[in-house]
Amino acid sequence: MIFFIKLFLAHLIGDFMLQPTKWVIHKEANKAGSKYLYLHIFLHFLITMIVLWDFSMWKIALIIMVSHLVIDVAKLYTTPFFKNKSIPFFIDQLLHILVLYCCAFYENLYENTITVFENLDWALVTAVVFVSFPAAILMGKLLEAMSNQIPTDHKSLPNAGKYIGILERLFVLIFIVLGRWEAIGLLIAAKSVFRFNDLKESNNRKLTEYILIGTLVSFGLAILAGIAYTSISL
Incomplete structure (x- = not known):
């Protein structure tokens, strides 16, 4: 669970604290052609590595970075089809958290998921x-x-x-x-x-x-x- 919390912390820092409004506007205007999109993705990789502080986890950070790029690009191109712009935002965040969960519990993903549901109040x-x-x-x-x-x-x-x-x-x-x-x-x-x-x-x-x-x-x-x-x- 601590591993997942660390990944989630890195996500919060990268997606909210270190992403200026200027970057968001530029990404929405230029989509996959935005330089800030790739800077944002690289920051996620860097922050994840810093928070984990374990170079052997670079593959996890790389998976998170690549998945973040795919999800963000999909969001940029599908957002115009939504009347309520908050819907793609929440879908985007949900997918990011799902990826973090899979990365944190990849060794026993199925067993852990079953345990979570069984222990729900x-x-x-x-x-x-x-x-x-x-x-x-x-x-x-x-x-x-x-x-x-x-x-x-x-x-x-x-x-x-x-x-x-x-x-x-x-x-x-x-x-x-x-x-x-x-x-x-x-x-x-x-x-x-x-x-x-x-x-x-x-x-x-x-x-x-x-x-x-x-x-x-x-x-x-x-x-x-x-x-x-x-x-x-x-």
Whole structure:
């Protein structure tokens, strides 16, 4: 695992800390013809060797470098086909991490992968999945009749409320798993402070009641998921 962590650290340094915006823009404009693409790839090789500090691992660093080049070039040429530009970015990062994983555990890749899945806390995974989009959809159904009575605020970011709800439920779940129930109160207080000005300026009782009910339902679902998980884990 330490070997994988070292490879991942080298990836973070090379892909984020030592890749200026100027390089990214030049790569997007010139693609495979960009000099910064190859400088970026060489830096990955160099950083990987420095982090590993073992010259005998040069083949691993070379595999990572070549795979990084292939993945980056594929990303540069396929990105224009995506409406949402963040999708190719996350696919790119996922493929890089997959390569690092294969390089770190190449000696017993299959056995290690099976062990990882066998040791997963499936109850926790289920709880995390539930408080994300399933809970958001459930809330939408529960509050549908009320939401139709609330005027749409065109100044809001698209789906901002949904993602805020997902994040707050994830935080609540984490706090419960860690046994820090008092932190949930701090989270509610923080949200109330941020919402106070919006509710004060709108002077809309229906909106205030809708937000209050939505917040309580959101926290309630996360708390139920947390209690269910801790009960199963006992």
